[in-house]
Amino acid sequence: xxxxxxxxxxxxxxxxxxxxxxxxxxxxxxxxxxxxxxxxxxxxxxxxxxxxxxxxxxxxxxxxxxxxxxxxxxxxxxxxxxxxxxxxxxxxxxxxxxxxxxxxxxxxxxxxx
Amino acid sequence: xxxxxxxxxxxxxxxxxxxxxxxxxxxxxxxxxxxxxxxxxxxxxxxxxxxxxxxxxxxxxxxxxxxxxxxxxxxxxxxxxxxxxxxxxxxxxxxxxxxxxxxxxxxxxx
Numbered sequence: 001x002x003x004x005x006x007x008x009x010x011x012x013x014x015x016x017x018x019x020x021x022x023x024x025x026x027x028x029x030x031x032x033x034x035x036x037x038x039x040x041x042x043x044x045x046x047x048x049x050x051x052x053x054x055x056x057x058x059x060x061x062x063x064x065x066x067x068x069x070x071x072x073x074x075x076x077x078x079x080x081x082x083x084x085x086x087x088x089x090x091x092x093x094x095x096x097x098x099x100x101x102x103x104x105x106x107x108x109x110x111x112x113x
Numbered sequence: 114x115x116x117x118x119x120x121x122x123x124x125x126x127x128x129x130x131x132x133x134x135x136x137x138x139x140x141x142x143x144x145x146x147x148x149x150x151x152x153x154x155x156x157x158x159x160x161x162x163x164x165x166x167x168x169x170x171x172x173x174x175x176x177x178x179x180x181x182x183x184x185x186x187x188x189x190x191x192x193x194x195x196x197x198x199x200x201x202x203x204x205x206x207x208x209x210x211x212x213x214x215x216x217x218x219x220x221x222x223x
Contacts, residue, residue, distance in 0.1 A: 042203075045211065045212070109153075
């Protein structure tokens, strides 16, 4: 595709509900990142994949957060038993190996009520 | 936790004026990048400056980097209404992880 796409763009969840956020990176991009952006703040790193391998998940805030990229392309960020503090924009980015510029998707805005 | 801090938090200028924003960071870096984010949209990469560079230009953008002071500045010359956005600096300390500041919100008045 032309750029990184994410779905859904907006998600409203009731507290305790599980959600799944999808990221389609740019075709051929080896590396994929997830970030969380709270209102009025900059993005914060969550996790990083190189192909299907999750090389760094140090930014995941709790064990309720889980990310996967089973075939090295599309990635899913899953949040179990959502809490109000999970409300944020979740951004996905990809880059070609050995390049430094990350290309961001439009984000998924999650609101937990 | 966020590595960078932008200053000011918000900036309002007249169309045609220059806008300057600063970024300070805490640890040694490989490179520093500036991104723009329009309301409700994703981030767009503007410019990257490596730790061994002091100044870089791209169109109406000028970025400086002072590694001794652990600071960077972004100058937008001859601003336009379309420059209204939030601007973030991000530092890279290894091959991949970016640490963002809280951003500067720029409003360009017509």
